[in-house]
Amino acid sequence: MENFVEIQNVSKVIKGRKIIDSLSFEVKSGEVFGFLGPNGAGKTTTIRMIAGLIGITSGDIQILGSSVKTNFEEAIQHVGAIVENPEMYKFMSGYQNLVHFGRMSKGVTKEKIMETVEFVGLKDRIHDKVKTYSLGMRQRLGLAQCLLHDPKILILDEPTNGLDPSGIREIRDHIRKLAREKGMAVIVSSHLLSEMEMMCDRIGIIQQGKLVDVQLVHDVIQTGEKQFELEAEPANAAVELLKQQYPESSIALSDKNISIVILKEEVPNIISMLVQNDIKIYGLKEVSKTLEDRFLEITAKKGE
Amino acid sequence: MLNLLKNEWMKIFKRAGTYVMIGLLLFFVTVMAAFIKYQESGGTVPDNSDWQRGIEMQNETLTKELEEYGDTFTPEMRHSYESDIAIGEYRLEHNISPNDSYSVWSFVQDASFVIEFVGMFSIIIAAGIVASEFNWGTIKLLLIRPIRREKILLSKYVTVVLFSLMLLALLFSYSAILGGILFGTPGEVSPYLRYQDGQVIETSMFVHLLTYYGLNSINLFMLTTMAFMISAAFRNSSLAIGLSLFLMFMGGTVTSLVAMRYDWAKYILFANTDLMQYLDGSPLIAGMTMGFSVIMLIIYFLLFQFIAFYTFKKRDVAA
Structure with missing residues (x-):
């Protein structure tokens, strides 16, 4: 299988403190990679570096062969992301929000928008203002927002944060479906460990900015006795x-x-x-x- | 780029605040029109027949005063006397009456003080356009698109400029239409006279008003750019609004106070924003020229833009 995302020896220094220390891993097509670690270990920082929100001090991140550092536009066009809670423009309708973000990528048609809306199951409420949405609906709109341009890589930072059990299950099913059917590479971080267990194929454990361990979910849980x-x-x-x-x-x-x-x-x-x-x-x-x-x-x- | 502009425009016009601003602008002009109309109908139309005599008398007094007390005058006072006398003579020579009845153009000129409000509203929009994205958290979704950050910021700046141009155009056309309806369009528009470099120059009223709008907008434009810079660099819309509005109202006063004492006041932004000073009166500090001010304005403009773009480009979005 092809490596969609490659994190190569990435470090991040903020004010003389090493937040991320020579991190390396890769995510393959069709794989759900879980990113696990205690608070403050550097999960969100890493995810933001992949999405280009935070600069990289040393090392490089390659997305489908393009560097986020030197070839941002080329690299990031294959990425869809929710970073923490998907904040939308509350004074606009869900549909207008999607039109807004659709305009920022190439080739997002009206049909594509409606198709995505249907996929996340927001069809009935899409023309209502976002401020009337429940948290679950906002999360679904967030998912729609990052799927508009058919990304090959999906990055989700705490996607189930604040959702009720049925909402969590829904997001989980969507993620599994996208990885299986569309061959996307998905990177998920979460503090809900049981969630990760059900969602991910592989889990990387990060602690104090270092990748401590990468294991297949099956292995993590299986031991003889x-x-x-x-x-x-x-x-x-x-x-x-x-x-x-x-x-x-x-x-x-x-x-x-x-x-x-x-x-x-x-x-x-x-x-x-x-x-x-x-x-x-x-x-x-x-x-x-x-x-x-x-x-x-x-x-x-x-x-x- | 067009799509980005459409996005920014949409975000401005999907908020109620924008309509409140436009409504207030039109409301001010309307109230003013009503007030002037009411006053006008109360008073009598001035008698136009004997205006030559009036100007002759006025010029005599002015010349006399200038001769007698001229030595004690400040340069500004001297300038204003000379200017009044020259324009009076020009009127007599070319038979241009000063007692023009109140018309649409007078109203447009009177209403042009509302430009200050255009400035205020532009500052509010400029201050919010970057900082709000950080407040709402939407900046994260905005910056993970395949578009360079410079381009996103540029689209926002262009939107701010377009917005203030729209408000100016709205103000001009609305006061022209309202003035036309209430005060009538005169058959023959008397020209606008101004005194520059020892000469009286005649321009058509329309050109004069456009110049007046244009030059007045420079202050607005520079402060809006500054608000935008603060917004992009500090991500704080309250700071951007507060500081810019304060400088808008106080900047000129403080600068002229400094200018009384120190020569370096001419390098302060607000000493240069009023280009009208070169057309109508004497400059704030002797030796300042239009060219100097324009260069200073360009330097300030580039400085603001550099700070805005540099910090926005380098920023780690961590909030």
Whole structure:
């Protein structure tokens, strides 16, 4: 697959302080790249550098082979972006806003505008003033604004910020659809880790201006052993038995729940063993390790 | 570029404030017209037959005063006396009556003080056009288009200039139309007389009014450019409006105070914005010429534009 965006050894110095330190990564066609990091790590700064809002101190950013630094117009014409909340002209209608931004790119027709409006599902309200829109509608208008000129790269800074669950889901579906069907390269930053898990193919973790880790989402979450939660009676007896059987696993009891970390293949053995020992089993479920846990693990480790 | 101008124009005219400004402008002119009309119908038309005698008498007194107290006069006073006498003589010679009845042209001239308001409104638009984009947060969406920043800023400046030209044209044509309806168009327009370099020069009233508008607009134009510069450099529309309006009303006064004492006052912007001083009266500081002022104005203009474009181009949009 082709690299649509290449960040090459980029640094940013503001007032003598290195905000971004030799950052390098690339995003391929059809890929959703998540940008993850604690507040102040430099996510937004990086995204703004890609979009040309902030100058680059050293290094370069190539978009489809054109440098943002030296060939801004050529590079940025393939980019659609929402940087933080999509602020629109509130005194104009949604349609007028789209006409306004459409005029700034080449070849955006009226038909294209209406097509985009339909895609984001704003058809009924598009001629109302933006100040009457809900946050979700503004976000959808923001998405429409950055899709007008058929960009090959989509940059979304905190796209789900302040949205309700259905709004979040809607944006997520749109992003996945755009990456799959149109082969766009999408760069997303978010502080909602569970969101990233569902949206992204690859996640880069940034900390103090450095890229700490880039991993496939699948890898981030997958590790051999998993945590299970078991509800059984009598609980104490169950714990005793489990400890005898699996002395090297970590087993803990809280209230009535027993938590145990173990390979998935062992689960049937546990159940049959407990049943044979006359222990009543009310439930057993997998506690999936979230991205958040992994994220905290990684950042804590590298931060030392 | 045309698309960018259309965008800026659309953003100006989609806001209610713009219509309030235009409405106020027309309202001022209308109120003034009504007031003058009311006064005129109350008074009597001056008797035109004996005007030659009046001017002769006036000139005699003026000449006498000039001879007697001339030595104690300031150069400005001396100039004004000489100018009045010369114009009086010219009137007698060419049979041009000063007692012209009030007509459309007199009204256009009287209404031209409203140019100050055009200046005020232009400053408000110029101050907001860049700073507002930062306030609204829309600057982010504006700068991620495949258009260079210089071009975006240029389109905004051109829009500001077009807007103030539109207001000026509106003011001129509205006061001409209203004056024409209320005070009538005279069959023969008496020319405008002015005294320059020891000579009386005759220009048609229409040309005079256009020149008057044009020269008065220079102050407006420079202050608007300054407001634009502050707006682009500091992203603060209140500062731009406040400072520009303050200088618009106080700049001239402060400069003439400085000019009484120091010679370097001639390098201050406001010593040079009033080009009328070279046509009608004596310059603020002896030795200043039209050419000097024009060069100073160009230097200030380029300085303002350089600051505006340089800071706008380099700015990191982080807010």
